[in-house]
Amino acid sequence: MKQAIFKRDVEGVPTIKLTVFGPSLAGKTSLLTIYSILKKVENPDSVYSELKKIDDPSGRTALFDQSVFELPKGQGTSLPLMRYALYSVAGQERYKETRKVVLKGTDGLMVMLDPMVEQWEENVKSLNELMDLLGDQLTTGKLPWVLVINKIDLPPEERKTSTEFMDLMVKVGLVKDTGEAFTKLLEMSCLSARNDLLAMPKRKDWREQLDSSGRLRKEARPESVIKAAHPIEVLTRMVIEHKIQMIRSRSQ
Ligand SMILES: Nc1nc2c(ncn2[C@@H]2O[C@H](COP(=O)(O)OP(=O)(O)OP(=O)(O)O)[C@@H](O)[C@H]2O)c(=O)[nH]1
Numbered sequence: 001m002k003q004a005i006f007k008r009d010v011e012g013v014p015t016i017k018l019t020v021f022g023p024s025l026a027g028k029t030s031l032l033t034i035y036s037i038l039k040k041v042e043n044p045d046s047v048y049s050e051l052k053k054i055d056d057p058s059g060r061t062a063l064f065d066q067s068v069f070e071l072p073k074g075q076g077t078s079l080p081l082m083r084y085a086l087y088s089v090a091g092q093e094r095y096k097e098t099r100k101v102v103l104k105g106t107d108g109l110m111v112m113l114d115p116m117v118e119q120w121e122e123n124v125k126s127l128n129e130l131m132d133l134l135g136d137q138l139t140t141g142k143l144p145w146v147l148v149i150n151k152i153d154l155p156p157e158e159r160k161t162s163t164e165f166m167d168l169m170v171k172v173g174l175v176k177d178t179g180e181a182f183t184k185l186l187e188m189s190c191l192s193a194r195n196d197l198l199a200m201p202k203r204k205d206w207r208e209q210l211d212s213s214g215r216l217r218k219e220a221r222p223e224s225v226i227k228a229a230h231p232i233e234v235l236t237r238m239v240i241e242h243k244i245q246m247i248r249s250r251s252q
């Protein structure tokens, strides 16, 4: 029997799985946290399952973080309702085995790297591990992915440049050349997004940012928040388009 292209959850709703992969301290949990807050203030109905964090006493992820959201009906698909489950892996080296489990069945991958100069080797190790685990699927287009550099709020002298990251992507074999690397690379700052989002209710024009139901209007997103949500939104679209393409090619 052919495997279903869209997996369904226990309620029979088509659900895609997106996983954030990357070294410890890159900001994976921070991204899921900020995105969950954003969804809650913009549209609480779209939060199907609240963020669950399984972390160790230091606050670092010990197994994974997970949250499930709903896509408005008809968005990007003719399916009546869809869900997307967002996971982040535990980045510390000692959790390598758990990462393999968390990555199982993922439909889209966000690689999140840390531009802090002292974290460079951690990025290299993480990308090499990823190539061992999923290199074939990533380089052949079977698994949609994007690469995100977080913490662009840091001063330039404290962080590696996007050019250095593009060269690294080529070096580990994730992409053929820097041209391809450029199309995959996104930059943002979870910290700026968090600060800007939390500052919003203190603004004089706060009331104007809300719709008649008291929800934050999507157009009111600060620039930093647009940038932080962008990789998740892009990846969701990429995965849905990829699956629709698979359905089309099967029916031909
Ligand atoms: N300057 C700066 N710091 C950030 C940013 N995002 C996250 N951090 C900080 O980086 C640290 C690690 O963030 P986490 O989100 O816990 O990192 P993680 O990738 O989930 O780490 P693991 O769970 O160990 O894999 C925290 O101290 C965050 O406050 C950012 O955009 N800028």
Ligand SMILES: [Mg+2]
Pocket: 028, 029, 030, 060, 061, 088, 089, 090, 091
């Ligand atoms: Mg974490």
